[in-house]
Amino acid sequence: MAELLQLDRILYECSCSEWAPLCRLFYCRHCSILRCHSCTANEIDCTFCGTCLENVAVGEARTRKNRCVNCYQCPICCSTLSAHNSGEAIFLSCSTCKWSTFESDIQQQATAGNWKILENPHEEELSCVLDQMKQYELNEKAQRDILKRRSNVVGSRLTDRFGLQQMYQKRKQALERPTWLAPEKEPITVLDELYDSHFTSIVDLSKSLSLESRIMQPLSRGSECRPIRMPLKGRRVLRCTQCTHNLSKLEYSPSSIVFKIQYFARTYVPEIRLWQETKLAEGGICPVFISVVNESVAKADVVLLANNDDSSLECETPVVEFSLPPHDENSDNLSHSISSLTPEDDTIILRKRNRVGLKLCVKVDEVREMNILSLILKWKNELTSMTSDKGQEWRETRVKVLLGKS
Amino acid sequence: MDEGLVVVKLSPDEYTQTNSGNKIFKNASIFGSQNIIIHGKSILMRDCMLRGDLTGIRMGKFCFIGERTLIRASHRKFSKGATMFPMHVGDCVIVEEDCVLVAAQIGSYTHIGKGAIVGRSSIIKECCKVEAGAVIPSDSTFPPFSVIAGNPARVVGRVPECTQELISQAAKELYESYVIQR
Numbered sequence: 001m002a003e004l005l006q007l008d009r010i011l012y013e014c015s016c017s018e019w020a021p022l023c024r025l026f027y028c029r030h031c032s033i034l035r036c037h038s039c040t041a042n043e044i045d046c047t048f049c050g051t052c053l054e055n056v057a058v059g060e061a062r063t064r065k066n067r068c069v070n071c072y073q074c075p076i077c078c079s080t081l082s083a084h085n086s087g088e089a090i091f092l093s094c095s096t097c098k099w100s101t102f103e104s105d106i107q108q109q110a111t112a113g114n115w116k117i118l119e120n121p122h123e124e125e126l127s128c129v130l131d132q133m134k135q136y137e138l139n140e141k142a143q144r145d146i147l148k149r150r151s152n153v154v155g156s157r158l159t160d161r162f163g164l165q166q167m168y169q170k171r172k173q174a175l176e177r178p179t180w181l182a183p184e185k186e187p188i189t190v191l192d193e194l195y196d197s198h199f200t201s202i203v204d205l206s207k208s209l210s211l212e213s214r215i216m217q218p219l220s221r222g223s224e225c226r227p228i229r230m231p232l233k234g235r236r237v238l239r240c241t242q243c244t245h246n247l248s249k250l251e252y253s254p255s256s257i258v259f260k261i262q263y264f265a266r267t268y269v270p271e272i273r274l275w276q277e278t279k280l281a282e283g284g285i286c287p288v289f290i291s292v293v294n295e296s297v298a299k300a301d302v303v304l305l306a307n308n309d310d311s312s313l314e315c316e317t318p319v320v321e322f323s324l325p326p327h328d329e330n331s332d333n334l335s336h337s338i339s340s341l342t343p344e345d346d347t348i349i350l351r352k353r354n355r356v357g358l359k360l361c362v363k364v365d366e367v368r369e370m371n372i373l374s375l376i377l378k379w380k381n382e383l384t385s386m387t388s389d390k391g392q393e394w395r396e397t398r399v400k401v402l403l404g405k406s
Numbered sequence: 407m408d409e410g411l412v413v414v415k416l417s418p419d420e421y422t423q424t425n426s427g428n429k430i431f432k433n434a435s436i437f438g439s440q441n442i443i444i445h446g447k448s449i450l451m452r453d454c455m456l457r458g459d460l461t462g463i464r465m466g467k468f469c470f471i472g473e474r475t476l477i478r479a480s481h482r483k484f485s486k487g488a489t490m491f492p493m494h495v496g497d498c499v500i501v502e503e504d505c506v507l508v509a510a511q512i513g514s515y516t517h518i519g520k521g522a523i524v525g526r527s528s529i530i531k532e533c534c535k536v537e538a539g540a541v542i543p544s545d546s547t548f549p550p551f552s553v554i555a556g557n558p559a560r561v562v563g564r565v566p567e568c569t570q571e572l573i574s575q576a577a578k579e580l581y582e583s584y585v586i587q588r
């Protein structure tokens with residue numbers, strides 16, 4: 001079976017002048033331009049666990065430090081740990097490297113979820129400092145506020161019918177500098193000496209964790225391991241940065257593959273694909289076989305132009321013009337496949353439903369590791385704009401065909 | 407390559423077409439065929455093996471099973487012995503040659519590259535791409551739109567958003583381009 005699809009060998013130029021395969025691009029019908037991942041606004045619409053596929057609300061994800069509490073990763077090889085019942089309790093084990101919780105300090109427990117992760121020994125102190133800093137923040141905010149509304153005199157003369165007195169008291173309280181409650185630390189003046197043995201002593205790598213598992217559990221000092229909570233995944237919604245319309249949005253459920261909104265470039269822009277592997281021979285004129293497919297539900301008029309200025313190969317076929325019928329969703333009738341086998345001319349050598357097979361002639365001076373054939377694609381499709389009169393306009397983009405050494 | 411314009415000829419001595427349109431290698435090792443349901447228009451290539459004798463295998467439309475690929479139901483061990491689980495393969499699943507699938511579920515529009523091993527009771531959701539040579543650990547689950555690679559395999563990227571269209575078209579084109587004729 002020949003290499004399937006190979007979509008990354010045909011690159012289209014996005015409106016932001018990035019190059020990407022057509023399947024990775026989007027088409028904004030409001031602005032009539034191509035958009036890629038880097039020139040769209042990305043937002044996360046749902047956070048979920050990739051293993052149990054459970055949706056986790058954003059706030060909850062934050063308090064759980066973006067981890068799932070029911071699914072665990074192996075601290076050695078990152079595989080998913082599976083829970084087993086040992087008769088009296090539950091333990092976790094890895095089916096790949098055979099690590100199990102029996103090798104950790106918590107061997108088994110009554111429930112499958114909520115395994116304790118390694119804690120920071122300074123956790124309490126750090127949260128105390130954090131609270132204190134929040135107090136300071138409030139204090140500084142109150143001071144800024146008073147500068148802003150100096151004229152706004154709220155005196156104690158007011159009756160407390162609207163709870164103003166209480167508010168006033170609160171504000172007054174916030175203005176007082178809070179006292180430092182977190183334990184104070186003495187600065188260190190003398191550091192431990194750095195002994196040469198740190199560099200010269202022989203390390204037994206078989207006893208220490210790999211760099212990757214050290215990074216996964218930064219709180220482990222040395223060799224202790226515990227099951228690692230599965231990191232959550234985020235799912236993106238893409239928006240056009242110019243008109244802020246959504247370009248891609250999935251349905252609510254994390255396991256859904258149904259899009260609520262989809263403006264895939266393939267549905268609006270004719271897709272160029274490699275048809276046969278090209279054999280490039282130096283110093284001659286070689287045929288390059290490509291096909292052009294219209295995936296749109298509207299007819300497409302297409303013009304392909306040679307763009308020899310920024311091409312490493314010179315295209316001898318200056319221009320090809322043709323139109324493609326719309327893509328028919330329901331054409332499950334596969335029998336009458338090839339509608340015209342006789343070549344229309346030297347370039348358009350076959351037609352099959354919504355696609356044509358083209359033979360372009362290319363002059364090869366020098367065969368490199370990667371040979372680029374540059375083309376200009378112009379197309380007209382009534383669906384490329386929201387308004388029907390603008391749908392009659394020609395659209396244009398540059399295309400790079402990457403031909404291997406063969 | 408454009409699958410829509412390529413024709414691969416399968417010899418009528420070696421391949422046969424069933425009433426539901428499946429194109430099957432005549433000497434494929436298919437065990438327990440009463441437990442195997444293929445919804446039609448699928449291709450089973452030379453020397454592939456389907457073990458329906460263990461438990462059921464259910465496969466959707468427009469699947470492509472490459473040469474020498476093995477599909478077998480999975481099992482899970484419990485304290486009182488092991489239980490076999492049936493295997494569900496969705497629609498438009500393309501499996502290249504020399505793969506071993508022991509999964510519980512392979513979602514629709516999934517493409518599995520050459521020589522990949524999909525471990526026991528694993529679940530691959532829809533629109534995933536398993537890179538060639540990946541080894542998927544048993545009991546693992548992968549969310550839709552994942553690119554899965556490595557040994558042990560993990561998610562290394564995301565497939566394009568339009569994968570459902572891409573793979574369903576490619577699967578239909580593959581079915582069309584493999585013709586039984588002399």
Ligand SMILES: [Zn+2]
Nearest residue numbers: 014016036039
């Ligand atoms: Zn862009």
Ligand SMILES: [Zn+2]
Nearest residue numbers: 049052068071
């Ligand atoms: Zn989970």
Ligand SMILES: [Zn+2]
Nearest residue numbers: 074077094097
């Ligand atoms: Zn492991």
Ligand SMILES: [Zn+2]
Nearest residue numbers: 028031240243
């Ligand atoms: Zn726009």
